[in-house]
Amino acid sequence: MNPLPEDSPPLIGEDDRDSAVQRLQEAYTEGLVSHEELDERLDQVLTAKAHSELVSALASLPEEHPGTTSTIAAAGGRIQRRGAWRVPRILKVESAYGRVRLDLSRAIIEHPVVDIELQLGTGGAKITVPRDAVVDVEGLHTEWKDLRYKTPRRTGPGGPKIRISGAMGFGRLEIRHARR
Structure with a gap:
């Protein structure tokens, strides 16, 4: 070759x-x-x-909708999203001292690829993804604790691709697939 x-x-x-x-x-x-x-x-x-x-x-098309990127930020405390919430194409999550809980199992996901960018100081994060989601964590950098993610034996076709990137300080990221 x-x-x-x-x-x-x-x-x-x-x-x-x-x-x-x-x-x-x-x-x-x-x-x-x-x-x-x-x-x-x-x-x-x-x-x-x-x-x-x-x-x-793509020339002459207007820029992508401004609503395709959202940022959730908190200096301390808990950041939590669950239930039927609309997931943007790019979600930035920033927290200095809090816990993050994102449950995408019943969320409205309109994009084939969703990028979640984490910028976390201390405090862990737990992300629940849809059962048929494909998870990519190649862009994530962890400082203190390793990532906890067990790839499912099989995923159904047609699920969204969830790309998780960014940096974690002294917390652990745990990713799991929804059971239903």
Whole structure:
């Protein structure tokens, strides 16, 4: 196998492609592009090999909705979300001295990929994800205690991808899949 030339553009990840498809579908739903234009741009996104091709397919679209990123912050105390709450595309959770409890098992998840960025000082975090979710913790840095996460034997198809990144100081992150 030949190595890639040094000046070759980086390959497109599936998450980038999925994000671009979703942006185009939203633009169509909002009436910003015609059906014909949607078809052309989707074809461009699905056959793109370089990141610049994705960018040109999304050119002239407005920026993503401002509501796609939310920040929950507290200096101390508890941060808790549970029940039927709407999960944004990007959720930033910042806490200096508190515990964090996020239960996504009954949450409304409208995005195929959800990024949760943790910036926690002391205090642990517990995240319950849907039963069929795929969890990615590659971007998480823990200082003091290791992560507790047991990958399920099997997950159902079509579940959301939950990417957890950021930094944990002196607390432990525990991730579990919902039982139902």
